[in-house]
């Protein structure tokens with residue numbers, strides 16, 4: 001298993017994999033994103049932190065095409081510019097095409113794994129690459145088995161999700177994302193629904209993927225993970241990126257008063 005185009009050394013390069021500019025999104029009167037800029041380089045790990053309701057999940061969902069911004073641009077290297085320009089009426093079909101173009105490139109791991117309860121672990125993993133992407137079943141099964149072994153779940157391939165612990169289920173969720181062979185991984189609070197003793201095993205898998213050079217954006221409240229795994233940390237509040245930088249700067253010497261207040265509260 002390897003990312004589609006790792007940096008090799010594990011160091012981020014200057015090569016932008018994903019560039020989002022000026023993302024804005026309102027739900028009714030509630031302006032949730034107020035001009036978000038975010039660049040993810042190949043092999044880089046960006047962690048989004050911030051108070052609940054600050055818009056972190058909405059950013060991820062926009063990057064994944066699950067949410068359509070009201071305005072802004074998203075570019076994934078090698079793909080078209082996905083422009084959500086204001087004022088230009090977007091036809092429903094066009095809107096759908098834009099979202100699908102994004103969804104093909106990334107895979108999201110959710111807070112709740114959303115595994116199909118009636119399918120085995122293996123069937124859950126192959127569903128996307130086999131049925132949706134149309135890849136040959138034998139190839140997909142072999143890859144799925146290797147990925148399950150990679151996260152210590154080789155012997156669970158035939159189990160149903162309910163027979164697994166929460167941490168194991170979430171590891172299956174990660175494997176399911178990897179099996180789609182995405183360019184980048186998006187994690188939306190992947191451990192916040194887990195019992196505390198199960199958090200570590202899931203973070204370890206994510207950390208290993210980061211070390212292997214996967215490009216990822218992670219929303220989490222696990223600040224020790226952010227400290228260890230992030231190349232850059234973005235602190236968001238009220239729909240705005242207040243500051244961003246390497247973890248040593250954001251945690252060691254936050255510049256903005258709002259960041260300082262958040263860190264004091266949470267640490």
Ligand code: ADP
Pocket residue numbers: 027030032050051052053054055056057058059
């Ligand atoms: P965070 O991930 O930082 O907790 P979210 O992106 O989940 O923040 O939410 C930001 C704000 O957007 C919240 O006020 C939330 O209630 C609102 N919101 C998110 N999704 C929807 C939606 N589909 N409809 C209406 N409001 C939403």
